[in-house]
Amino acid sequence: MSDENEKLALARKIAERKVAFIRHAISYFVVIVALAVVNNVTWGGYQWWLWVAFGWGIGVVSHFLSAFLYQSGRLVDRLAQNELEKMNESNKT
Amino acid sequence: MSRTRLSSVDVLGITLGVIAIVLVVGSVVAISHNRMWNAGWSFSEGRGWFESGGFSFGGAAVREEKDETVPTGVTEIEVRNIAGSIDVSGSASATDVAVHSVKTGPTTAALANVHVDIQKRGSRLVLEEKHDEGLFPRSGTVSFQIVIPNGVKVVEAHSISGSITVRDVQPGIDETLSTISGSVSTSAARNLDASTTSGGIQFAMTGSTLNARSVSGSITGTMAGLGNGASARLSTISGSVSLGSSGQMDANVSLHSVSGRVSCDFPITIQQEKRNRLEGKIGNGSGTLDVGTVSGGISVTKD
Numbered sequence: 070m071s072d073e074n075e076k077l078a079l080a081r082k083i084a085e086r087k088v089a090f091i092r093h094a095i096s097y098f099v100v101i102v103a104l105a106v107v108n109n110v111t112w113g114g115y116q117w118w119l120w121v122a123f124g125w126g127i128g129v130v131s132h133f134l135s136a137f138l139y140q141s142g143r144l145v146d147r148l149a150q151n152e153l154e155k156m157n158e159s160n161k162t
Numbered sequence: 163m164s165r166t167r168l169s170s171v172d173v174l175g176i177t178l179g180v181i182a183i184v185l186v187v188g189s190v191v192a193i194s195h196n197r198m199w200n201a202g203w204s205f206s207e208g209r210g211w212f213e214s215g216g217f218s219f220g221g222a223a224v225r226e227e228k229d230e231t232v233p234t235g236v237t238e239i240e241v242r243n244i245a246g247s248i249d250v251s252g253s254a255s256a257t258d259v260a261v262h263s264v265k266t267g268p269t270t271a272a273l274a275n276v277h278v279d280i281q282k283r284g285s286r287l288v289l290e291e292k293h294d295e296g297l298f299p300r301s302g303t304v305s306f307q308i309v310i311p312n313g314v315k316v317v318e319a320h321s322i323s324g325s326i327t328v329r330d331v332q333p334g335i336d337e338t339l340s341t342i343s344g345s346v347s348t349s350a351a352r353n354l355d356a357s358t359t360s361g362g363i364q365f366a367m368t369g370s371t372l373n374a375r376s377v378s379g380s381i382t383g384t385m386a387g388l389g390n391g392a393s394a395r396l397s398t399i400s401g402s403v404s405l406g407s408s409g410q411m412d413a414n415v416s417l418h419s420v421s422g423r424v425s426c427d428f429p430i431t432i433q434q435e436k437r438n439r440l441e442g443k444i445g446n447g448s449g450t451l452d453v454g455t456v457s458g459g460i461s462v463t464k465d
Binding site for chain 2: 084087088090091094095097098101116119120122123126127129130133134136137
């Protein structure tokens, strides 16, 4: 029962991270589009909004990688499993 | 073998993430190639940071010059641009109006969006900087150098961010010169209406109507005199006003400054006099001389 609860908590944590990323990404795109429009409506020369797109974009991409690839410890679990298998094999030999 | 099932939230999240990656990579490419100037996104121009000898916004300026002439018969000139200077000069030997326009912009694509529109409407010649409409409309600028022959009676020049100069023209031209960020200078106007927001005004005029307005700049000039029905109104906020005259002055005079001294060389019948305010009458008072500033002195001198 406690194992089931742990899994549920982990699943909830992963879902929360994904939703948080989606919120972050949407606000990123909305603000970047608004800045690009302001930049080009007020003065269409220097495209300064690209700096914001770049800087903030690094944060958004990091958030994406953390929410969808790292997934709250799954990577650690997988690596731990690999290490465990290696240790078992070396013990056999 | 288990297969991971993707929910709609996963698909949305992964899509947004991929778009964010593309946007970051795209912005890196644009920044590293110094292509941050709008060029209709052709990305065909511009120098890299290293080629230009260091970090530099905007890349190389591209320039295009053009000479055009408009046959005689023009008595009025109207010039409008946005960010370039306007220089009008006179030539007694000229028979046509010669227009030398200089387009500058960050890229050739930007230059292609800027046009010099020359129209002759009866005896009025209209020169205008025009830009193609679109999401990325304004990146190039046009400067004008115009040579006018004798016979032109009216010069009207309007700029947003550029200086305006009228020089070496025959006396007797009515001039309307306005800019927002730039100076205004004219050497031989008849009647003059000059205004600028951030810049000084210099003038020499012979007519009966003078209006000169600035916000941040001094006003300096000479006029032939003031008589019946003539008026001279000069005002600035941050700057001094200096007006010289060698002719007859008959005017009701009001000189007022907030934080500067006021002086007048002409004999004046004083109605009110303070350090920063002088009101009265010069001669028979048939004209109007109204000069005001907030931060600067006022001097009316007899040349």
